[in-house]
Amino acid sequence: MLDQRLIEDIIMVALSTGGDFAEIFVEDKYNTEITMIGGKVENSISGRDFGIGIRIFKGFNSVYAYTNQHNRDALIDTAIKAGDAIRGTKQDVVLNFIKYNYKNINPIEYLPNKISKNKKVDIIREAYEAADNYSDSISQVIVRYLDYNQNILVANSEGRFAEDERVRTRIAIQSIASRNNEMQTGSCSPGAHMGFEFYDKIDVKQYGKEASRIAVTMLDAKPCPSGRFPVIIDNKFGGVIFHEACGHGLEATSVAKKSSVFADKMGKQVATNIVTFIDDGTIPNAWGSSNIDDEGEPTKKNILIEDGILKGYMIDKLNAGRMGMDVTGSARRQSYKFAPTSRMTNTYIATGKSTPKEIICNTEFGIYAKYMGGGSVNTATGDFNFAVMEGYLVKDGKMGKPVRGATLIGNGPDILYKIDMIGNNLEYGQGMCGSVSGSVPTNVGQPMIRVSEITVGGRSEEK
Amino acid sequence: MHMDKLKELIFEYGKNEGFTDMEVYYESSSSFSCKVFKGEIDDYSISKEGGIAFRGALNNRMGYSYTEKVDESAIKVLIKIAKENAQIIENEEEEIIFKGSQKYEDTDLYSGGLAEISTDKKLNFIKELEKEAYSMDKRVININNCIYSDHENERRIYNTKGLNKNEKSNVVFSYISAVVQENSDIQSADAFKIYRDFKDFNAGFLAKRVVDKALSYLGAKPVESKIYTILLENIASANLLETFAGIFSADNVQKGRSLLKNKLGEAIGSISLNIIDDPFMVDGVASRSFDSEGVASERISLVEEGILQCLLHNLRTAKKDGVESTGHGYKASYKGTMTVAPSNLYIQPGLNTYEDMISSMNEGLVITELQGLHSGANTVSGDFSLAARGYYVKDGKIENPVNQITIAGNFYEVLKNIEIIGEDLMFAMPNAAYIGSPSLKIKNIAVAGE
Known part of the structure; x- marks a missing residue:
């Protein structure tokens, strides 16, 4: 992707002002995005992202420079400008790159750029028609198809020289159901670290129908009651609650500066003892997986909370130094435009013992959230919020009527002590997570869980 | 290679491949940002980047492509990909390559003074900001973000109809967030400032604002769940308006994603509501003399005394509705396709002071902050349910801070x-x-707390 001699020269120049570590990240990425609205391909854009990021450390100070000029002079000039921010004396450095070899855990069968755009349109149309034909109430369907092939190279002054290819494929279906002057929406957005073979593994028609089913169901839903109740959150994207409630607080980005409520809690109980929480970047072909992280370290399965006890954080190189701990293969970045930092990959609550039926039967009154929307967290206070896309009332151990417009809010450390039942139906959902190093693909997952009490924000005063 | 030369080669090659009308859109930018943590430069970043986008009509269908690797070898690939993309387009409403407007307003969006500020001066400012914030109060336990950044951008549009426009701008930005603690109670707040010139920054002012705000939340608790009248503070109100600004896009209206269909000339808000889009605002970050299609920008009134006057249009949506483009064609960058977006859009301020508005409330809530706008707001239905913070007001006076609540409503109803x-x-x-937005007093908001 970039001549090894040039890489060596860039690193040497970067270290010439006294830095003690330098790294270069090269990214070459092909993107395609096709949008169908109302049954017609509305737009289709493809292009190439290409750029280089240079990072230098001196102690815990970090300098980052990036550019997409790729000629030798421009790159050396960028390294000089980055080095200017470091004021020290030059240290002796001997560069000896060792190519890092690994077993590919994310094999790709059909690279997206080998597949004709017409074939991609066929898949889009299949999803569209299934969604559109679901009901007469469906007034609009928007299908977005995305694929990319990202090739990266990371080399650093410690001799690491590693490359990875990340191919990701996703289809996002949004259905709008209308009646009188009212509209409701439903969406499904499956994705994977796969090529076009993804569509042999999933049936896009099912996802299309599901998006429309949610929209139509919500058209008939009543406003959700407000107050504090037990909440049952189903599997797949339901895991976004943990992503927000404690995942972000376990990233070194906030732990190292002690601006996380989970700082200094290692080995201590932080959740009820039925909770085990894992971040695993090695799940084959999963949406958030990669062979190596964006610092060239192999990804790992990291146990964060085990039986309620805090066992680990997600740690990148810079924060590993600050915290006096080892890196965990968790360094990620959206693109060369961002310095990497610790982020989640595929994060989930381990499977429990209860059946979904038992959980619902044991709930006298509460809300059942079948699908969650997104959410966010303030890592300093632990306060989080997230939206319920499809919810129902639960009364006397039975599923009741659908409710709309519910938002769940709470405090991360607090809620971990309120999880009183965990189901046995672990599954994953796909999302894009935005934080300091940009927007990265992350899987969230969990079995069905029950939280004994959570604040539900809705618009109805009735219960 | 120089852009003038490159675009000629692209147009020539495109013509040979069957493209009729073509456009080359070029953007380049450079930025500097730094972050300070406990007196040390924690993060320091510089960048120089850019890319070119090609857009061309092939049998009246617009194909798009872009590249960040800009050299002569990229031309062939750009055209080839754009051709593939054009061939699958099915929408018959054609996109237009524009020959240019009669007249363009002069804008001055570039401050030469800012470009000459030394790095040391910037670093000193950000260190001073952090120091000031720590010294404001001993309950300040952490300044977890203290960021300075500046950004310079240049965009150019060339097309085969003879259009050749460019514009250069720069802005400077500072952001700070503070964590305060009293006993076991931890609260945080943030603040930011954006200017066109460095000299406008005032570290003391920004530090005081963020610390005062964080301290004001100490002791916050939820309120009783019920319907309240709220005073939605200016920035929170602006955040809510930003989330729903898409409803004014003719593109969303035409595609059934906005409930403003057939509402022109009708009352959509209270009689005191006026909404303006002003691309020439002096301190406007989104100010511009032409939009992403090259159409001259203009100042428009979207809502006057509660009545919907017009929608935001690009060339394609305008043609479909039989009107003129309002100059709101928008591409997020060279990586985007053409949509519609506002420039500097705001609710026109009234005459009431913040204090008077609070005094006018018997019982209610001041909402200072909304969270989860990307997930808890449905931009199609207008429904929202959002985590919020603020203060409880009783008999015209602020009684205590409030957190762990949500406010819920429907944006279309809020306007009324x-x-x-x-x-x-x-x-x-x-x-x-x-x-x-200015601060707004709004009735009938469902609040969930205790």
Whole structure:
């Protein structure tokens, strides 16, 4: 992707002002995005992202420079400008790159750029028609198809020289159901670290129908009651609650500066003892997986909370130094435009013992959230919020009527002590997570869980 | 290679491949940012980047492509990909390559003074900001973000109809967030400022604002769940307006994603509501003399005394509705396709002071901050349910801080339920557009707390 001699020269120049570590990240990425609205391909854009990021450390100070000029002079000039921010004396450095070899855990069968755009349109149309034909109430369907092939190279002054290819494929279906002057929406957005073979593994028609089913169901839903109740959150994207409630607080980005409520809690109980929480970047072909992280370290399965006890954080190189701990293969970045930092990959609550039926039967009154929307967290206070896309009332151990417009809010450390039942139906959902190093693909997952009490924000005063 | 030469080669090659009307869109930018943590430069970043986008009509269908690797070898690939993309387009409403407007307003969006500020001066400012914030109060336990950044951008549009426009701009930005603690109670707040010139920064002012705000939340608790009248503070109100600004896009209206269909000339808000889009605002981050299609920008009134006057249009949506483009064609960058977006859009301020608005409330809530706008707001239905913070008001006075609550409603109803509009116009952190609002007193908001 970039001549090894040039890489060596860039690193040497970067270290010439006294830095003690330098790294270069090269990214070459092909993107395609096709949008169908109302049954017609509305737009289709493809292009190439290409750029280089240079990072230098001196102690815990970090300098980052990036550019997409790729000629030798421009790159050396960028390294000089980055080095200017470091004021020290030059240290002796001997560069000896060792190519890092690994077993590919994310094999790709059909690279997206080998597949004709017409074939991609066929898949889009299949999803569209299934969604559109679901009901007469469906007034609009928007299908977005995305694929990319990202090739990266990371080399650093410690001799690491590693490359990875990340191919990701996703289809996002949004259905709008209308009646009188009212509209409701439903969406499904499956994705994977796969090529076009993804569509042999999933049936896009099912996802299309599901998006429309949610929209139509919500058209008939009543406003959700407000107050504090037990909440049952189903599997797949339901895991976004943990992503927000404690995942972000376990990233070194906030732990190292002690601006996380989970700082200094290692080995201590932080959740009820039925909770085990894992971040695993090695799940084959999963949406958030990669062979190596964006610092060239192999990804790992990291146990964060085990039986309620805090066992680990997600740690990148810079924060590993600050915290006096080892890196965990968790360094990620959206693109060369961002310095990497610790982020989640595929994060989930381990499977429990209860059946979904038992959980619902044991709930006298509460809300059942079948699908969650997104959410966010303030890592300093632990306060989080997230939206319920499809919810129902639960009364006397039975599923009741659908409710709309519910938002769940709470405090991360607090809620971990309120999880009183965990189901046995672990599954994953796909999302894009935005934080300091940009927007990265992350899987969230969990079995069905029950939280004994959570604040539900809705618009109805009735219960 | 020089852009003038490159675009000629692209047009020539495109013509040979069957493209009729073509456009080359070029953007380049450079930025500097730094972050300070406990007196040390924690993060320091510089960048220089850019890319070119090609857009061309092939049998009246627009194909798009872009590249960040800009050299002569990229031309063939650009055209080839754009051709593939054009061939699958099915929408018959054609996109237009524009020959240019009669007249363009002069804008001055580039401050030469800013470009000459030394790095040391910037570093000193950010260190001083952090120091000031720590020294404000001993309950300040952490300044977890203290960031300075500046950004310079240049965009150019060339097309085969003879259009050749360019514009250069720069802005400077500072952001700080503070964590305060009293006993086991931890609260945080943030603040930011955006200017066109460095000299406008005042570290003391920004530090005081963020610390005062964080301290004001100490002791916050939820309130009783019920319907309240709220005073939605300016920035929170601007954030809500930003989330729903898409309803004014003709593209969304035409595609059934906005409920403003057939509402032109009708009352959609309270009689005191006026909404303006002003691309020439002096301090507007989204100010511009032409839009992403090269159409001259103009100042427009979207809502006057509660009546919907017009929608935001690009060339394609305007043609479909039989009107003129309002100059709101928008591409997020060279990587985007043509949509519609506001420039500097805001609710026109009224005459009421913040204090008077609070005094006018028997019982209610001041809402200072909204969270989860990307997930808890449905931009199609207008429904929202959002985590919020603020203060409880009783008999015209602020009683105590409030957190762990949600406010829920419907944006279309909120527009009608505005009772009083403040004088204190402020703008939210810019995204695709720059959106502002004064504080608004709004009735009938469902609040969930205890």
